[in-house]
Each structure stands twice: as structure tokens, then as C-alpha cells.
Amino acid sequence: MDFEKRAVIDSEVGKDGNSILKNSKLFLHNVLLIYYIAFCSNKLFKFYMKIIILAIGILILTQFHLLCEEDPAFENLNFISYVYENDTLKIHCDNSNFSIIPFTPEIIKVNLHTDFTYNSDTSYVVILKPQKVKAVFKDNGDYLTLSTDSLEIRIQKTPIKMQYYKKSDLLIEDQSGFFAKQGYRGIRMQLADDEAMFGGGSRAIPLNRSGKMLMYFNQNKFGYELGEDWLNTCIPLLISSKHYGIYIDNSSLAFNPINENNSKILQYNSLTGTFSYFLFIGNSYSAILQKYLNLTGYQPLPPRWALGYLQSKAYYNNTEELYKVLDDMQSGEFPLDAIIFDLSWLGSPADFGNYQWNYEKWGDHKAVINKLQNLGIKTVLITEPYIAKKSFNYKEVIEKNLFAKDTNNNVPIMNIIYEDQSLLDFFRKDTKEWVWNKYKNLMNDGISGWWCDMGEPDVHPWDLTFQPGFYLQFHNLFANEWLSMLSNGYDKDFPDIRKFFMTRAGWAGIQRYSPFPLCGDASRSYSQILAQIYIMLGGGLSGIGYLHSDIGGFTGPFEVDSELYTRWMQFGTFSPIMRAHVCGPSPQAEPVYYDESVQPILRKYMNLRYQLLPYNYNLSYQNTVFGYPLARPMFWYYDKPEFYSSDDQYYWGESFLVAPIYDSASVGRNVILPDGNWIDFWSNETISGNKTIFYPVDISKIPVFVKAGSIIPFAPIMMNTSKFNYDTLIFNYYPDKSVSKSSYDLYEDDGISPTSISNNKYFITKISAENKTNYINLNFEIDGNEYAGMSKSRTIFVKVIKPDFIPDSISIDNHLINYYKDSNEIDKVTEGYFYKDSILTCKFNWTIKPLNLQIFQTGNLADMVLQSENDLLINIFPNPFSEKIQIELNLDKFSKAKIEILDLSGSVVSSNLKSEINENKIIYEWNSKAFSKGVYFVKINNGINVFVRKILKL
Numbered sequence: 001m002d003f004e005k006r007a008v009i010d011s012e013v014g015k016d017g018n019s020i021l022k023n024s025k026l027f028l029h030n031v032l033l034i035y036y037i038a039f040c041s042n043k044l045f046k047f048y049m050k051i052i053i054l055a056i057g058i059l060i061l062t063q064f065h066l067l068c069e070e071d072p073a074f075e076n077l078n079f080i081s082y083v084y085e086n087d088t089l090k091i092h093c094d095n096s097n098f099s100i101i102p103f104t105p106e107i108i109k110v111n112l113h114t115d116f117t118y119n120s121d122t123s124y125v126v127i128l129k130p131q132k133v134k135a136v137f138k139d140n141g142d143y144l145t146l147s148t149d150s151l152e153i154r155i156q157k158t159p160i161k162m163q164y165y166k167k168s169d170l171l172i173e174d175q176s177g178f179f180a181k182q183g184y185r186g187i188r189m190q191l192a193d194d195e196a197m198f199g200g201g202s203r204a205i206p207l208n209r210s211g212k213m214l215m216y217f218n219q220n221k222f223g224y225e226l227g228e229d230w231l232n233t234c235i236p237l238l239i240s241s242k243h244y245g246i247y248i249d250n251s252s253l254a255f256n257p258i259n260e261n262n263s264k265i266l267q268y269n270s271l272t273g274t275f276s277y278f279l280f281i282g283n284s285y286s287a288i289l290q291k292y293l294n295l296t297g298y299q300p301l302p303p304r305w306a307l308g309y310l311q312s313k314a315y316y317n318n319t320e321e322l323y324k325v326l327d328d329m330q331s332g333e334f335p336l337d338a339i340i341f342d343l344s345w346l347g348s349p350a351d352f353g354n355y356q357w358n359y360e361k362w363g364d365h366k367a368v369i370n371k372l373q374n375l376g377i378k379t380v381l382i383t384e385p386y387i388a389k390k391s392f393n394y395k396e397v398i399e400k401n402l403f404a405k406d407t408n409n410n411v412p413i414m415n416i417i418y419e420d421q422s423l424l425d426f427f428r429k430d431t432k433e434w435v436w437n438k439y440k441n442l443m444n445d446g447i448s449g450w451w452c453d454m455g456e457p458d459v460h461p462w463d464l465t466f467q468p469g470f471y472l473q474f475h476n477l478f479a480n481e482w483l484s485m486l487s488n489g490y491d492k493d494f495p496d497i498r499k500f501f502m503t504r505a506g507w508a509g510i511q512r513y514s515p516f517p518l519c520g521d522a523s524r525s526y527s528q529i530l531a532q533i534y535i536m537l538g539g540g541l542s543g544i545g546y547l548h549s550d551i552g553g554f555t556g557p558f559e560v561d562s563e564l565y566t567r568w569m570q571f572g573t574f575s576p577i578m579r580a581h582v583c584g585p586s587p588q589a590e591p592v593y594y595d596e597s598v599q600p601i602l603r604k605y606m607n608l609r610y611q612l613l614p615y616n617y618n619l620s621y622q623n624t625v626f627g628y629p630l631a632r633p634m635f636w637y638y639d640k641p642e643f644y645s646s647d648d649q650y651y652w653g654e655s656f657l658v659a660p661i662y663d664s665a666s667v668g669r670n671v672i673l674p675d676g677n678w679i680d681f682w683s684n685e686t687i688s689g690n691k692t693i694f695y696p697v698d699i700s701k702i703p704v705f706v707k708a709g710s711i712i713p714f715a716p717i718m719m720n721t722s723k724f725n726y727d728t729l730i731f732n733y734y735p736d737k738s739v740s741k742s743s744y745d746l747y748e749d750d751g752i753s754p755t756s757i758s759n760n761k762y763f764i765t766k767i768s769a770e771n772k773t774n775y776i777n778l779n780f781e782i783d784g785n786e787y788a789g790m791s792k793s794r795t796i797f798v799k800v801i802k803p804d805f806i807p808d809s810i811s812i813d814n815h816l817i818n819y820y821k822d823s824n825e826i827d828k829v830t831e832g833y834f835y836k837d838s839i840l841t842c843k844f845n846w847t848i849k850p851l852n853l854q855i856f857q858t859g860n861l862a863d864m865v866l867q868s869e870n871d872l873l874i875n876i877f878p879n880p881f882s883e884k885i886q887i888e889l890n891l892d893k894f895s896k897a898k899i900e901i902l903d904l905s906g907s908v909v910s911s912n913l914k915s916e917i918n919e920n921k922i923i924y925e926w927n928s929k930a931f932s933k934g935v936y937f938v939k940i941n942n943g944i945n946v947f948v949r950k951i952l953k954l
Helices: 015-021 027-040 047-061 064-070 285-296 319-331 365-374 394-399 429-443 471-493 526-540 562-573 599-611 613-626
Strands: 079-085 088-093 097-104 107-113 136-139 143-147 152-156 161-166 169-181 184-190 197-201 212-216 234-240 244-248 254-258 265-270 275-281 309-313 338-341 378-383 386-388 414-416 419-423 449-452 501-503 578-580 650-652 656-658 668-673 677-680 686-688 691-696 704-707 711-714 728-733 741-748 763-772 775-784 794-801 809-812 832-836 839-846 851-856 875-877 884-890 898-902 908-910 914-918 921-927 934-941 946-953
Touching: 088 143, 097 285, 107 285, 169 244, 169 275, 184 275, 197 526, 212 234, 234 254, 234 285, 244 265, 244 285, 275 285, 309 599, 319 365, 365 378, 386 394, 386 414, 429 471, 449 471, 471 501, 526 562, 526 650, 562 578, 562 599, 599 613, 613 711, 613 741, 711 741, 809 839, 809 946, 839 851, 851 934, 884 934
Parallel strands: 309 338, 309 578, 338 378, 378 449, 449 501, 728 794
Antiparallel strands: 079 088, 088 097, 097 107, 107 275, 136 143, 143 152, 152 161, 161 169, 169 184, 184 265, 197 234, 212 254, 234 244, 244 275, 254 265, 386 419, 414 419, 650 656, 656 704, 668 691, 677 686, 677 704, 711 728, 741 763, 763 775, 775 851, 794 839, 809 851, 832 839, 875 884, 884 921, 898 908, 898 934, 914 921, 934 946
């Protein structure tokens, strides 16, 4: 398949070629012409001729950022006059005008007006309107100041130079400021020494972009490898280690050198279009990212099934093949939540644009969808932005004028996977309406989501125009317009369904349309796992929380590599979307077809993915409400320079630290543990942090650590998410002496409704833990409201992992629960506890109301027997009590018993208790009138064993 239609621009070209080109006023026209001839004039040249011309085009294009860097356009603007009105500062200069608008106290917008007007630019991305800001403007003679409560901008007049301050700290300043000349425009700013820059979207390079030249022009690189710095989802957002962010609100082709050759310069050169940027600040990376998302929108909640295991493949060719896969996955006990159909559901590339199932391959497609639905499996279909010339819809689309056109108003024919096709113009309202009706018809058949492929768009002639304008200005926005059409269609016709749109491309703001972006057509290699970590984390720092990879690698060697697939699946377990996908008949995409020696490992990690469903869904809630990415870089919580380059490991949420394996036959890897204590997730061993350790592994595991003090919710193992309803939950608590208090808020809703949050149809379980010597206290509080289908009676397991003491007294709301020997016994009762292998497991029924769980150790453990009160015929009443309490014992077993009352510290406070014998019972009474309220313990020693029970005085 001829997927590879784009070339990578080498940013390291020497300046000899640049010196030849830099004075050419026809530079841009030459680039466009050559690129157009090479890619789009299929009728004029044979393939080898296009390659030769393409090479020349690349040579010219590689010089563009150097041309901008050395051009006299960097001569400074000179001040002429200003006007300050309506909270907007307008400055008139000799070459251009610009304006400054405080959007909020922490967000400033700066516009370049090359036409000498002050017309407000129209943004396809920014949705936030300027807020009423209490700003202060001053003319200080040589410079102007515009200040909010949080930011101050100082504008030097001659030449124009801007500086941004947070209080008295200089964040960033102009080096040459704005420039505009020969069709390109941009900014040039001065960076601080050792300043790191993050963001920029999807790139297979380290997270610190300092020293890089970033290209902003979405492209698909077929079979790319580690080090590819120009891919499908470019986002012109940069976040500084000095805690500010810059978003460039310009969608055209652009180059962005960042501290190249240690220049301490941040430069952004856009080729066309209006130019403005937003600068915003925060006290943390999360706060900075929130400012950007306030501008461009937050990602809605995903459907809960999207967090299960999704199976994709190029291709499932017919009904029989698909049904065999389903049967084999079920018999192999591999969970599955969705089948994602590649192009075969249409038939062939000649059927692009038919928007209907191929009958010869699939017969009654509704029966296929229904079979999947009955198994709890969703159906997701791929679609393309092209219409094949052989499609029966092509003529209608031509007649309705829905295609993008060239400069001569003709519809270009392009070769897409060996078929002649044309590109839809998603910037046209009538195109969106026509296409949405096709989607809507398929939705009515039961389709649950869409795969919007080739949305870069992958093949795009350089002289092609969309309705609003020239290709170079709107290419990057294409995928956004496509997904906005889908999103708006759902809002109108399917308002009760959450959106799931896989996309291969995107631009700033796409997150508000519910994208679940692919990391592109990755090659099959071990280093590619590292590349996927870079892309996932870089996307998260660019507002795209669900960037994920094709587990196993899309293209590459056809040999089956069970180890590579296993390592990728282990990484995929701790990724925003867990989806396997490969190209070609071999290797297989499905885990059930890999070597039997690794199938138990694959099943273990896939099951773990489902066990983590409550935790992962909570991460989705945090992404939707707070903008936190699901996978977070090391410096997210530990903002130190040494963590800026620690990007082959990451946080999965707040509690997990994950370090994937990305080489073959690995016996281990180094893991950097930050400050504090860390618990090995597999062995429960505690390791002190603030150091680098070597962690040994075999094929069965990757390094995964839990932060000490964490509370993590788990679910039982399931085959898919269709019947999950929070009726059974497991909470693992990892107490540690270094963490006296912990808390966790668990969000839940029906997993279906798009308005769960806005309509307050959700529920939050708030758990707090207090860890003291020989005592653990856990409180369950509630917040939120009920929702449809909510389980109001739940079985809760609390697992305390390696407490510092052996517990011997457990109470729930001051009610003592019984001890059992193992999990088999506790499965038969509604409440109780057992202690095994240094793990305490408490089980109880919870009716969604505040609840208190207390765990004690009272001493004398060497001879203590922990058994059921009923078995021993020990009866203590009333408990809780106000003044007097009675201890009723079996006379045969306790005729010579010694009874003592202990306080919370284990000290004896009373031992001379009044007693009487009544038939076969001996009854002791303790009068606590002289004692304060609180927790006490009854210690019973019958000469053979010691038993301890907790009592509570009110």
C-alpha cells in the first residue's frame, strides 16, 4: 500500500545552500510549484521523475526556517503612537500595528496587524471570550506597562520590545519581536539559560524540545521510527519550565526553532494567515495547561467502554474471519470491548465514499453488529475524507460542489491507495451536512464510534483551496473541521450518546471534539515503544490526553515477535487507549494467536487493564474537569531539571510510576524513583526514593511502582465493560510511616450519558485514611447525586497492603467484624476480614452512606488467637456503651480467665472487674464512669490463648 506520501524535512541542512536561496523573492512560489508537480500531477510524470523533483523540492524547503532566521525582516518595529481603550492597548508602528488584550488576569493575547488595522482576527480554535479584567495601563515615557493582578507587560517604545513579568520575575522577552515579510510572519523571543520547553504535539522525540526545530504541518509518516520530529498531530503550544505557556493562534505551515545551536532563541515562523499568540502563566504545569484548555476547550468524558481492550486489524475480510476471532478470543478468555473495522467493511479503496457495508463480504451487516452487541462488544468503522471516482456517490458530490478545488476551480483527482479519488471540503457547511447524513444512517444501524483516517489530509495538492482560502493556511485545521462535523451531528441527532472518534491527525482545540488520536503508522521495533512514550506524553502536554499507539506496531517485519508484542501490550496496559492494530496478515493483531508461552502474560495485563477500570475512568474525569493528562511526565509532580529528560518512564495518574521495557531480551532497566517511599506493585516491597535503581525483569513484568500512601480502586476481572456498575469494588491502601494521611476521590456515573457532569448525574466516593502506630482509620464520605442504574448496595473489599502492624481488631461504624482464615471463608459471608501474606482484607456491605473503618493492633500477639466471636461464645454488650459494659463468656472455656481493660495505647486501665456466674456463662461488668470517652479494648486470657475485642465508650 502506498501510504507514504509525505517527506521529512531535514532541519540540520547547512547554511551554504541557504546563502544561495535567501535573497530569492520567488522562494515560496518555487517551493509550492515543485511540491505540487511532484505529488499531484500524476498524469504528467512517472514515479521516478516525481522522486527526482521531490528531492529538489525538499532541498529548497529545508532552507525556509534558515531564511526566516537571517532575513532583514528581523529589524525591530518602531513605535509611533498608542491608544488604550476598552481594556485593549493598540500600538501603531512603522511597519505594522499590534494590540494587546488581557483575556483573564493570567492570560494575555497579542495580535499582529500587518494591514495596519486593528481588526480582530477570527480564530478557528479559541473559544474563550475576553473576560472583564481589572487592568492598569501606564505610559512611563520610554516604555508602556499593562498590568493585571498576575501579569505585567512592559513595552519598550524604541525599538519595540516586550517583556513579560510575573510579579518581579522576568518570564520571557522579545529578542526581535514581531516580524512580517514576503508572505511569512512570526515572533522571535529570548529564552533564559537552561530553560526547557515542552509541548508541540505528537513527536517521537524527547519531551524537552529545546535544541529542536519543530515543523507545524500535519503529515503521516508511514513506518516512522524513533526520532521522527514531524508527525500527524502538530499543536503550536509550548510550555516552559519557568511556568508560562505560549499558544500561537495561527494554523498555517510554520517552523519553530527552539534554542537551536544553543542560541537561547524561541522563534515561530508562519507562512501565511493572521498571526496572534496567547501568553499565560500558572504555578504548576497542570495550571498552565488548564489556561490553554480554558482557551480551546476540554475533552468530554469518553464512553466507559473506550477504556477497555479494543481490537483493530488491517483487515477483517469477511464475516467468517471475524466470527472465528471472536470465538477464539472468548475461548482464550481474553477480554474485548470493541472491534474496529478497517477499510474492508466498505469493500476496497474503490468504494471510498459509498458509506455502506460491502454485501459480498459481510452479508447482513446488521446481524454482524447485533452479534457483537449481544456479546457486549462495540462496532467502530473507519472512514476517509476522500470519495473514490468509482463510488456511486462521486457524481452527486461533484454536482453538489462538495469537493476541494484547485486554483483553476477544478476538482483534482488523487491516487489514494491505488485508486483515483477526490478530497471533500469539510470547511463547507453543505459538505458537512451531506456527509453527516451518511454517518447518521450508519449510526442508526448501531455503530458506536468512528475512525477518521487520513485526516492530515494524507494526500493534499499544494494548489488546493478550501472554501475559506488557501491550502497552506487551512491544511492543519482539516481534521478539526471533520471532527467538529461529527461532534455537532451527535449533539443534534444523538444527544444521549458519548462520542468516540479515533483520528490520525489534529490541531489545537481538537480535544473538545472527543478525539482518541492514533500515534500514526508506527513501525514494529523495540525502540518504537520508547517513541510511543514520547508521543503519548508530548500529546498530554499539548492538551491531547488520549494519544495512543497501535499495540504491536502497524508496519514492519512480517515475522511474529511474541516478545515485542508482549512488551508493547504491557506498555499499552498503562496507556490512554489499549488497542492492538497491525498491517498485513502476519503478524497477527490478536493476543490469542501469539505463542502459548506469552498468552498467560498477555491475559494477565489485559485483565489488569479491566481491574483498573475505576481508576482509569477517574483519570478520564480528571482530564475532562481539570485537564490533567492520563499519562504524566516525571516533572509533572517533581519539577526539577533532572526530571526534564526522564521521559522513558511516567506517572499513570497520580499513584502509579511505570517504566516500560523497550529492548529485546531485557534482564532489567534503570528506574528513577523520586523522593518518598515507593511500593513495588508486583511484590509489595517498599523501596526508598530519591535514587536510581536497577530493576530486574523477565518477560512477565515491567517495573510498576505505587506511591506510598496511595488508595487505588480496582474492579473484579471482567470480559468487557458492558455490565460493570460499581456493585463490587476493591480499594488497595498502601500505608507507609512517611505518609500519615491519604485521600482519594472516586468519580462514577453511568458511563453513557454525555451530560453526566453538567446535569450532576454522578457520584463521588471520598476516601480518607489516617495511619498511626498500631492504628489505621479509613472514612468513606459521599458527594454528588444518584444516576440511572446506580448500584446502591455494594460489596466493598479494602486491602491494606503490608501494614506496619498485624491487625487483630476491625470495626465498621463501631461494629466489630469477625476474623476468617482465608478468602474462601470470607466469600461465604457479607462481612469479615482475614490477614495473609502481610495483606489485610476487609469485606463489608456498603449502602452509600458515610462509613468508618477502624483497624487496630492491641499487643500480646505472640499468643493471640483471632477467631470468630460466635465460635468462642464471647458476647460483649452494649457496644458502643455509655457507662457500663458486660463481657459474657462461655464458662467451660473461660472459668479461670483473666480480664483486663486496655486503652488505645495498650496500657491496662482496669483489671478488677465485677463478675457473676449464670448457668453456663460467666459475666463480667466494667463501670467506666471514671474514664473518658473513646476506644478501649477487652483483653481475655484463658491461660491458653489471648483474645482481644474493641469497645467504644460514647
